Amino acid sequence: MRFHKSLKLGLVCLALTSTAIAGSSKVTCLKLLEPLSPQAEWMVSVKPNLHHSGDDSLASESNRMLWVWLQLQNRYIKEKVSEKGLIAQARAHSGRVTYSIRGHFSDEKEITDILWAWLQVDVIKELGEKKLEQILKNLQEEEDVIWDSAELGAVARLSRLLMGPQSSYEVAKDQPLTEGRALLAQHLRDVQAQVLAFNDLIEVIIAPKHLQKADCDPRLGELVKESKKTIEPAPALQRQMPPVIKLRKLEKNAFWEMSTSTQMMIHLGVAVPSSKGVSEETLAVVASLLSSGLNSKLEEQVRKEVGVSYRIYAQIVDGFLMIHTSTRPEWLSKCLSALETGIKALGAQPMSAADWNNALALHDRSKLLSVETVEDLAYVKIAASGFDALKAKQVFAEIAKYSRPRILLVGPKPPK
Amino acid sequence: MKNSFRCFILIGAAVGMALLTGCRKEIKYLGVDFTIQHKVLKNKLTVLVVEVPEFRFVSYQTWIRAGSIDENWDKTGISQIALNLLERNLNQADVASDKEKSWEKVFTELAEKGVQYQAQAGREATSFSYRLRPENLPDVIALDSSRFRSFSVSPIDFNGMKLLQLEDIRLRFDGNLDAKMQLALWQSAYRVHPYSRPMVGYPQDIVGLKIEDAEEFIRRAYRPDYATVIVVGPVKASSVMTQIENQYGDNWWKNLSKDQQQERKSTKDHRSQLQDEPEQTEELYLTLKEEAGLAKTGDRFAIGFRIASAKESEAFTADVLNQIVFEGEASRASKRWLSDVSSPGTQRLLALSSESLTPMYSGLITVYGVLPNGVKFSEFRPDFDLLLDEVQKKGVTENEISRAIRELTHQLLDNLRSPAQLARLLGTVFVTLGEFDSFQKDLEKYLSITPKEVQDLSQKVFNPNNRTYVVMTPKSSATTAKGSGQ
The missing domain is CATH 3.30.830.10 (Metalloenzyme, LuxS/M16 peptidase-like)
Incomplete structure (x- = not known):
């Protein structure tokens, strides 16, 4: 089946072509036109064929490994394109992995050749054992910069609290490539196999507006078919991390002293198991709802019990929902109690259909308003398929169970 | 004016060529193709409009050549406080039929229509920026121009702004190693020039600020001849120019007394008196x-x-x-x-x-x-x-x-x-x-x-x-x- 139609979306003229491939896989091609810029961008987004084991922590573990694998990809491609003055990146979003290269349209052939080769590369093999070891060691050191930053450091610490010890990929420094690192590399190969065994593929070309041609690259069909043939089943991995993996010592609830601060920052994480089929896009919508309209309910509860409420916002990190706010040290226990009450109340009093629809409309609008550039629009369109309203409602119920809450406090002195 | 300022200048070259030869010029440069329309109003306010029908949103920005380098040495932080005060300085009758409507309410109503807003003050410039659908442009022009008609603030509100500024300083530097390093670098590299001062001001100066300081700064720095209004997006330039002229043309600080108007005319450009930093002679x-x-x-x-x-x-x-x-x-x-x-x-x-x-x-x-x-x-x-x-x-x-x-x-x-x-x-x-x-x-x-x-x-x-x-x-x-x- 092949169809072709043109749509006028207001922001740009969009030509859309969709081609179904044998079986359940499909290739979708989008062409978006830059109104002013003469530059172009080529993007390919794939949906990894992630396997779910039912264990909550493994889904997060998988995300974490995906992040590390993307770092390998980005280091690999950087060496290929930086001397040419091109900008390339691979990123994970909305349950997909998207590769992109930006440059001048006149270099189309050279850029797309690099992109197609990149999509198929076995990056772990290509980098080699020595370089892989060096990158993993460097990644751990670079994380230390984040660990020292007040905001990002708090999120990293809370993430560790929520994930538990199994999730850490940290590797002992100055160790040779032992069995431990070999296992780590095997985890990365597992992720790579899942990404390369994608089910569907979206190609986006962002081009200067005078270029109206909008055909799928004929190589894409072959690429999808090929991916099915060559990918071996992911090896069954032993999920227990070996003893050489160092773990940061974190209590169930942790405190990070920041003597220069006068406020107590509260970082609260609640388990929302993404392994139960809730897509990242759905979780992102929930976080957005909490951060926009619905957080007023939490703020209202805090105001009711504490008297004063500071800003509350929510985000999804590593598949967990995190809620951040601050208070004065002497109001800490009241504030925590109010947050717990408020969160439970969210699920205990489900929203009416009208409230729910309003909240979703608000989310859609804010998402649309966040589209600044054609590239933003491309990511929104790529992610659009991932949202499930029913699951989003279930997530609220999950949050209300207040399952595995973890709290990280950052402030001037340890709370009593 | 941050890392890619040179790039701004590069495109500015094309822009400049347009402005030299008239009030309408097509730009064709490096594969870029657009038209800038330019007008200077009677009060010397500059207006630039770029029509781009393919964009869905309009960007409406008012830029003022006023920043922390225009502050007196013992009144640092006043440029940020002036910005915060002007954000709330909406002359209600111009933007809302209900005169009692608070500025928060006015902004909330615009936000419900999809208008996004932000304002910022830096070392050299202050800007008020809006992102909106074309049909909301008249409302935004009325809103933005209203804050430059007359200025008033109560002592309670002014003290509130000072506290807000002190809290902003705390948030900016608490645990933020990069911010501390950046401040220390600029303080060390510049000894004479006001680039050495923090853009948010010193807490000890902020505590001592008075309403008159804010009024003086706003009168001195927020002048139409130091300002430009820029509109980019799916608009008709002629219509936009007319609306802007009607709203800003004769109204900018229209309620100033004769003495104040005279004082403003006689005040020398603060920047013409600033000395550049002397050449560095030691590590x-x-x-x-x-x-x-x-x-x-x-x-x-x-x-x-x-x-x-x-x-x-x-x-x-x-x-x-x-x-x-x-x-x-x-x-x-x-x-x-x-x-x-x-x-x-x-x-x-x-x-x-x-x-x-x-x-x-x-x-x-x-x-x-x-x-x-x-x-x-x-x-x-x-x-x-x-x-x-x-x-x-x-x-x-x-x-x-x-x-x-x-x-x-x-x-x-x-x-x-x-x-x-x-x-x-x-x-x-x-x-x-x-x-x-x-x-x-x-x-x-x-x-x-x-x-x-x-x-x-x-x-x-x-x-x-x-x-x-x-x-x-x-x-x-x-x-x-x-x-x-x-």
Whole structure:
């Protein structure tokens, strides 16, 4: 089946072509036109064929490994394109992995050749054992910069609290490539196999507006078919991390002293198991709802019990929902109690259909308003398929169970 | 006016060529194709409109040539407070039928229509920016112009603004190592010029500010001849120009008394009296002992090299020099210190960033870095000096210049991806240079930079007496390992 139609979306003229491939896989091609810029961008987004084991922590573990694998990809491609003055990146979003290269349209052939080769590369093999070891060691050191930053450091610490010890990929420094690192590399190969065994593929070309041609690259069909043939089943991995993996010592609830601060920052994480089929896009919508309209309910509860409420916002990190706010040290226990009450109340009093629809409309609008550039629009369109309203409602119920809450406090002195 | 200011200037060249030859000019340059319409109103307010039918949103921005460098030395922070006061200074009758409607309510109603708003004050400029659908343009023009008609504030509101400003300072610097380093670098590199002051002000100055200080600053700095309104998006320029003229034309501070109007006319341009920073004659070195943070990393450093202002052609060469040596993924520093394969004897960095800042007065190339746990800056410094020494003695290649210009061009063209980016670019150029007619020569200079010019500049800029070092080091290992989260 092949169809072709043109749509006028207001922001740009969009030509859309969709081609179904044998079986359940499909290739979708989008062409978006830059109104002013003469530059172009080529993007390919794939949906990894992630396997779910039912264990909550493994889904997060998988995300974490995906992040590390993307770092390998980005280091690999950087060496290929930086001397040419091109900008390339691979990123994970909305349950997909998207590769992109930006440059001048006149270099189309050279850029797309690099992109197609990149999509198929076995990056772990290509980098080699020595370089892989060096990158993993460097990644751990670079994380230390984040660990020292007040905001990002708090999120990293809370993430560790929520994930538990199994999730850490940290590797002992100055160790040779032992069995431990070999296992780590095997985890990365597992992720790579899942990404390369994608089910569907979206190609986006962002081009200067005078270029109206909008055909799928004929190589894409072959690429999808090929991916099915060559990918071996992911090896069954032993999920227990070996003893050489160092773990940061974190209590169930942790405190990070920041003597220069006068406020107590509260970082609260609640388990929302993404392994139960809730897509990242759905979780992102929930976080957005909490951060926009619905957080007023939490703020209202805090105001009711504490008297004063500071800003509350929510985000999804590593598949967990995190809620951040601050208070004065002497109001800490009241504030925590109010947050717990408020969160439970969210699920205990489900929203009416009208409230729910309003909240979703608000989310859609804010998402649309966040589209600044054609590239933003491309990511929104790529992610659009991932949202499930029913699951989003279930997530609220999950949050209300207040399952595995973890709290990280950052402030001037340890709370009593 | 941050890292890619040169790029702003480059497109500014095209813009300038348009403005020189009339009030409507088609821009065709580097594959860019658009038209700018330009008008100066009777009160000397400049209006720039770019029609781009393909954009879905309109960007509406008011830029004022007023920033922290316009503050008196003992009244720092007043530019931020003035901005916060003006945000709330809506003359209700002009924007709402209900005169009692609060400014929060007015903004909420606009937000419900999809209008996004933000305002910011920097060292040299203040801007009020809106992103909106075309049908909301009349409402936004009425809203924005209303705050420049008359100004009044109650003592309670003014004190509230001061407290808000003090809280903002706390939030900006609490636990933010980068912000502390940046402040220390600018304070060290500039001794005379007000670039040395923090944009948010000093707490001790803010506590002593009075309402009259805000009124004086607003009268002096928020003038129509220092302002430009920029509109980019799917609009009709003629209609927009008329609406703007009707709302801002005769109304800007229309309620000033005769004495105040006379005072404003007789006040000299504050910036014409500012002295540029004298040439640096010695190496400056500052060590910060940090209690919080640095639990997992080694020393952090910020290094500044004084360079020319945006008005001098040397600034173009400085951009290329920075791009080759520090900026970008293929820069020499990036290859040497961020590479994944360590060369024996070479110290690796955990993070590295740089900017070439060429504002109205002499600027800075700034380089920030983070060393691995336990490594002191003194151990890294020989590597750093060696890199600079190589550039000074052996120069750079044609290929490096070509790559640097290609990267800078990419940055330039990326400023055309949204109406807000293009409007911001036009605002920055207008505020910094105030005129456009020298750009064509600048552009020629930029594209014809030679390896010898880069090497010559490196000898001047990388001279040890032109360097400012700020190094942040742990106060003691015992005080930095607190907390169960470490």
